[in-house]
Amino acid sequence: MSKLKSLFGYGAAVLVLTVMVLAPFVLMSRIEQLVGHLGLRSHPKYSGGSAVRVLNRDGYQVTIAAPAGPVGPMEWGPRFIQVSWSPVGALPDTVDEQLDLDGGGRPQVRLRFRVPRDPKQPLTGQLEILDPGLVRPITILRRTGGPGLLVGLDHSIVARIPLN
Amino acid sequence: MADTRTLSPFRSWPRAGLLALPIALWGLVMMGPTLSGRDGTAKLTAFLAETFMTALFLLMLRTGQTHRWRKVFFITLGFLFPVGFIIELVRLRGSMSIPVEHLIAGDTPFCFMVIPMTVIPAALNRVLIFPGSILPTASNPHAVATMVSLWLVATLVLGKAWCAYGCFFGGLEEGFASIRRRPVLKLLNPVFLYGPWAVLVTIVLLSAASYAPTYCQWLCPFKAVTEFPEITNGQTLLQAVIFVSLFLGLVVILPMLTKKRTQCAFFCPFGAFQSLFARISPFRIRIERSACKDCGVCSRACPTLALDAGRVLQGAPRDACMRCGACVDACGTGAARWHLQGTRAPSERARLLFLYAGWGFACLFGGTIIASSLASLIHLFR
16 A cells, blocks of 8 residues: 555646647647636737727728627726727827717717827727717817716727727 | 755766766857857857856756755846846836836737736637737747747646746745844734635736736736836826736735745746646655654755645655755755655655756756846846
8 A cells, every 4th residue: 555655646747747848849839728718818908809890991991899898707997898999190180080889870079189190199989979878978078087988099990989 | 865955976076077068069069159159248148148048057967056056046036037137127128117118019018927817818718808919020039929838838847846947036034034034023823825826816807807917917926027007097107006016015024024936826827827737746755664764854954834744654745845955055964865656766866857947048048048147137237
């Protein structure tokens, strides 16, 4: 019995060393792939939710995401719809867009903002509510300091329009 | 019971050198991509890190002491990691704070501390409650899948020993704990040892309810030396104050006063989480009762209070034992020994087998961090 235990002990040590040696060559990339296949998605408060419509404009695209908001049982925070414009280089000097956020055929908001040529320049957008049912009545979208958000990323400009 | 330190079979330089050869080769393989790259500074620092890791391993074998040399590596890692990380953050973002753009773009490097908090939301809704990408991207190589795979390997190889051979945050505490020669505060209430479990249960439940990484948002002391949300309002200001206070209290001041890793012993939820996997590893520390004189040296040497008089009587430390080897180094009678579960292997053989795994991981993870952080530091002054 003690010989068997001893065999298991040494066997476990060899297994640990094998895992160690295989880790950087095979094991870690396999585990990485496995985690990738788990179907995990980033929380919509970070990712902005999954895209539901893509509108093709003159050289650029407008992507409208599904409404996003709290997922957890005790989570709070505003619901919003994320709209993004990309690529930034193809955008006109001023974007002036009437947006049908829910896909019902009628626009709910009109959003205007100047596209900064310097990506570090702050963005401010004017929001006009066309249909007051869906969207929270705000008039300004900016980087911080309000319920709405407008920021420039590396390849896109992202707006988050808060919902009622 | 014979003193294992005087009978260590690896004491001669040639023998120790021969036994250190696999680690030297392993280090070369780990540093290979950098050593064969074009960046001269990176090559130099990779070479230095490789030499440093091999030299420490050689000294471990030559002297029979583990903790003494591991500590040198661990403190170096603990102090170089935040330096390299902060330099990179400032280079990429211009500050240590996480701007809202990075939160939205999923460019926040995933931290292993988040893993326990993500489990329930991921299992219930497949939602990741962290602003990082799932798979690595050009702008975020430290994606969730990468860090989870690293953690899983660390857990299989090291178990709880992650806290002594992998966790760069622990190195900072160990550094501050090493400053004074003697502790000022000696009486530490053992009830505080439940602290990490209490924090772990609290943050896991709160994160499952709020779908937010509660610990990262409110309690992580190491935000003070890595990255934190941009201060834009009262809440983010309060968070920053909490991070700095916890860092100063638990990572700097208390370790200096007690000579213990107080954050690890009393607060760290990830340490508690790793304790759940402590028994995966076949490598243990045992107290040979027949050789023990109950002098208490081992208990005093233990940085995380995993050993006390009661545990010495039982012959084994708590699951909080991180296999740092401090007790074995300190024990004058050879009663504190390395042990390979199920075997009667001599302490030195069990230790050697453990060190190949533990130091191998240290080279793979910590060694490469030391090299890249040193390179960032040199680039800063050039």
